[in-house]
Amino acid sequence: MKAVVKNGIAVFSPQGFLDGNSSNAFMSIEDIEAATNLKADMILVSLKKVIFFNRNGLDIFIKLFFKIRKKNHAAVGFCDYDAKKYEAIKRFFHDELNFSLFKTLDIAYLFSSSFKNQNKSVLIYSSDKSQRSAIAIELHDGGHNPVIAQSEQEFNEKKEKKDAYDYIIDSTFLGQMGQKVATRVTGNAIIYTISSFLDIEISDKFNIEYHNNSLNVGFRLFIFDAYKVISMNVHALNFFSKLASSAAEYNATICFVGMKFDKTPEIFRETMEDAGILFYAQMDDILENKELLKELGASSASNVKNKRVLNKETVMELPKFIDATVVTLEMMTNAKAIKEAANVHNLIIEDKKGKIASSIGYYGDIDGMVILVFPSGIAKKACELLIGENTDDIELILDTLAELVNIVGGKIKTLLADELINVNITLPRTYQDVDSLLEVVENRKGVQVDLSFNGDKFLFFLTR
């Protein structure tokens, strides 16, 4: 069984009866391998379509999880259950709950470090006091506004005011969390939260793909929230120095906020400053200072200094990229796509109105970014298979469009692999309007291909 990956969470969805015999069969050696290699923050098993499970059935998953966890530090656990199932799991495991439980997948997304939808107000209740605080701290670190109900009665009262909260969390348990570096986006800055002792493990815990993707799509200011860092060793120092020099290529800035040097050698600070890292005492020193923000490049995403040109390798593989796009769209729509024109120039979008876009980056043996621009009606059509109903919910359409380019990215990866070119794909990104896309790719040359299917036009753009 393969996992579905979204917002940094890989989910397995077994159906029916989970016992000691069946659980083993759900994940083959290849599935475990694949799950280990996923750049997921969390690996969960959804119990939504499981009608019966026993302790043995869950145990096998947990053992598999820990093998995976050892390698990639993902948080692991179960999600999508009702109160009855939650009680059963707690009864089976008593005090040995060393994995996480999320009542729904949507709740789990709140704790994923690649979840971009921040600043949600969240009502929390757990009968366990330390859990209540742990959940609140995690959410706060992720840039949300948690509200803790101190008693069940208070929870039930507050719960009634549904509009007051974006999410309501109960029947949820956090096992070992905080393994990955949490990420949040504020305006045009990306904030990473790091804590305690920083050593060689930082390179595993830090989602470098996400970071590279952010650089590539135009983020220029990266802030490490280091209030809770106790100390760092030389391996972590090397990691941050390297990160700073690669950021310099993009003319991006890396800042540390709240870092104390009482337990970390002062010389580390100098080394980091030499690498171009800036230090600030308070977060507000940066975020409240418009001048400084502008100077650090966070006021606009468009100041791409390094205009990288399309190289021969990329152009050679162009047919593969177009194929991947065409094949995916044909698959999703049952319609035939026709290539109309192909030119090398800056991205030109004639009629900007009513268009949405989505992009996905790839890196490895070759690197670059594929952008698809659709009239929103066509995007809707292309997403019909994934959504299954006619909708005007733009959030849902953008979300699904991201899934669509993710499939395109997957196809690119396999087509290139046939030629022995290895690439990985980044998380997809969507743009609600063309202007926000242009901010990112302005002045970048690329190959633009106009495609049409069933007479409807859409645009493919490949750039670096």
Add this chain to the structure above:
Amino acid sequence: MANMITKDKIDSFIEKIPPAPKILSETVALLNIGELTKAAKIAEGDLALKSYLKNIVNKPIYGFRNEVSDISQIFGILGVSLSQQTVYNYMITLLSPKKWVLFKLNAKSFHELQANLSKKWETILKHLNIDDKNIYAAISLLPASVIVTEALFAEKIDNVNLLRTTKALDFNTILIRLCGVSLFGICEKIAKKWDMDESIAQIIQASSGVKPSRDEKINNLGKWMHLLLFYELSKPEFIEAGLNDFVDFQIEYISDIYDEFASLMGVE
């Protein structure tokens, strides 16, 4: 063309289903009127059927001590309803591919699935005090949904895998969204082509879990069949074959019969 699946492909698949071979339809007709001996005589003429019947009834799940080899003996032991059901099971196997690609199945494991479903369906019908040949036979059609999926999607295995790493869509949903036809609708067409009783097709439709029947009795049977299917598809060999999530399990649909099912099947 990179299309996943088209209406044309489905039509051509249905077109290519051969009519029930003469020997089989005669055997079924005779079984239908309770003529076991005459039916056995006719059935002897189809050697493949004979070997299938032998193979099935000698599986451990049937629990016979000595090997049974004579068709009239087999029909005699099984009785009218189960004989007819088994002949239908055989007819369904005629549609199965020589080599499975999408699902990791082979003739042996597919027969195993058929035998398990049939035997447990018998237990369920006895529990529900139902003694109707057609309802016994209905279970035969259920594995046809697996064959149809294999036939339609085998060539698109890479696309399917790619799609399913991004969104957990079952084959029935993909088919309905792309072509407006459901897997179980195709099974119904097979049933019609083979002149199976109307009620069989209706139970199969209800057993999809997404198309409840307005007839309460048929709907109830659909629930039992839906749950039985997932009980079987939770067996390691069928999970490994990739069958566990080929269609969506509708937990709410079967919730009111679950406890009864669990105690009947001895689920602890």
